[in-house]
Amino acid sequence: MHQKQWRLFKLFIAMILSAAMIVACGQKEEPTQAEEKVELPPVKIAVVGAHSGDLASYGIPTVRAAELVVDHRNALCGINGRKIELIVEDDACKPEIATSSATKVTGEGVNVVLGHICSGATKAALGIYKDSHIVTMSPSATNPGLTQSGDYPNFFRTIASDDAQARLEVEFALGTLNLSKIAVLHDKGDYGKGLAEFAKSFIEADNRGEVVLYEGVTPGAVDYSAVVNKIKQSEAQAVIFGGYHPEASKIVSQMRKKAMDTIFISDDGVKDDTFIKVAGEYAEGVYATGPMDTSKNPIAIEPSRPTRRNTAKTRAHST
Numbered sequence: 001m002h003q004k005q006w007r008l009f010k011l012f013i014a015m016i017l018s019a020a021m022i023v024a025c026g027q028k029e030e031p032t033q034a035e036e037k038v039e040l041p042p043v044k045i046a047v048v049g050a051h052s053g054d055l056a057s058y059g060i061p062t063v064r065a066a067e068l069v070v071d072h073r074n075a076l077c078g079i080n081g082r083k084i085e086l087i088v089e090d091d092a093c094k095p096e097i098a099t100s101s102a103t104k105v106t107g108e109g110v111n112v113v114l115g116h117i118c119s120g121a122t123k124a125a126l127g128i129y130k131d132s133h134i135v136t137m138s139p140s141a142t143n144p145g146l147t148q149s150g151d152y153p154n155f156f157r158t159i160a161s162d163d164a165q166a167r168l169e170v171e172f173a174l175g176t177l178n179l180s181k182i183a184v185l186h187d188k189g190d191y192g193k194g195l196a197e198f199a200k201s202f203i204e205a206d207n208r209g210e211v212v213l214y215e216g217v218t219p220g221a222v223d224y225s226a227v228v229n230k231i232k233q234s235e236a237q238a239v240i241f242g243g244y245h246p247e248a249s250k251i252v253s254q255m256r257k258k259a260m261d262t263i264f265i266s267d268d269g270v271k272d273d274t275f276i277k278v279a280g281e282y283a284e285g286v287y288a289t290g291p292m293d294t295s296k297n298p299i300a301i302e303p304s305r306p307t308r309r310n311t312a313k314t315r316a317h318s319t
Contacts, residue, residue, distance in 0.1 A: 042078075043083070045084060048098070049063075055244060066086055089105050102124075106134065119162075121141075122146060122155075130155075135156070139159060141191075143191055165267050166195050169267070170203055172287065173238050180210065181238075182238050182239075187242065189243065196241075196242035215230060224247070239262055239264050239265065240265045255282075265286075271288040
C-alpha cells in the first residue's frame with residue numbers, strides 16, 4: 001500500500017478512537033490490590049469490508065492498518081486501561097452479505113465500526129448500526145446520500161463523495177483536455193451509477209460538452225464488446241466510468257484491442273494497483289480520481305474533533 005494511503009488509514013483509525021470518546025492515557029498511580037483484580041472489558045472495534053473476492057484489495061489494507069494502530073495502542077495502555085479488540089468481518093462488498101455482517105458484529109457488542117468499504121454494502125448495513133446507536137466510519141464509501149441525506153447521523157467518512165469526484169472528472173475532461181463528446185458508463189451499483197448520474201448531469205449543464213452515450217454494464221461479465229462498439233459508434237472522445245477495477249480493466253482493454261484511442265476517465269474504484277496489473281499495457285493513459293494526503297490539514301491534525309464534513313479532497317491521477 002502506498003505511503004500516503006497508510007497515513008490516511010492510520011489517521012482514520014485515530015478518528016475512530018476519538019469518535020468513541022477515547023482519550024490518551026496518562027501516568028497513573030500504582031493500582032491498589034483490589035484494583036489489580038478488576039479486569040476491564042475490552043473496547044471492541046469491528047473492521048468490516050471486502051476481505052475476499054475481486055475487491056479485496058480495497059478492504060484488506062484497512063484491516064492491516066487497523067491492526068498496526070491497535071497493536072501500538074495496546075502496547076501502551078489501551079484505552080484508559082481497556083484493551084482494544086478488533087473484530088474482522090468480511091462482506092465481500094455485497095449488500096446482502098453486509099447486512100448479515102452488520103447483524104453479527106452488532107450482536108457481539110462492538111463499540112464502533114470501521115467500514116464498510118463499498119457504498120452499496122455500507123448503505124445496506126447502516127440502518128442496523130443506526131438502530132443500535134453504533135458510530136460507523138468508512139475510508140471509502142463515497143455515495144453522497146450516505147451523509148447528505150441526513151438519514152444516518154451515526155455515519156462519518158474520510159473521503160470526498162461521488163458528486164465531488166464526478167465534478168472533477170467532468171471539469172478535467174471539458175476544461176483541461178478540451179473534449180466535448182463524452183460517453184458515461186456505470187456498473188449499475190450504488191457507487192458507480194450514483195457517480196455516473198452526477199457526471200451526466202454536470203455535462204448536460206455545461207455548454208462545453210454533451211453526453212453522447214449513457215449506459216450501464218453488467219458487473220462480472222467477460223465480454224463488453226457490445227458497449228465498446230456503442231462507444232465507438234457514438235464518436236465519444238472520452239469515457240467517464242463509474243465503478244470498480246474488474247469491469248474498468250476489461251472495458252479499456254477491449255477498447256484498446258479495437259485500436260480505439262478514446263480517453264478513459266474513472267474514479268477511486270479504479271485507482272488501484274490491481275487495475276494496472278489486470279489491464280497491463282492498456283492501463284497506460286487512463287485517468288482516475290482519488291483522495292489526496294490530508295495529513296497536514298489542520299482538521300486532520302486534530303482528530304479529537306470529528307466532523308461530518310468530508311476532510312478528503314480529490315484530484316486526478318494518471319496511470
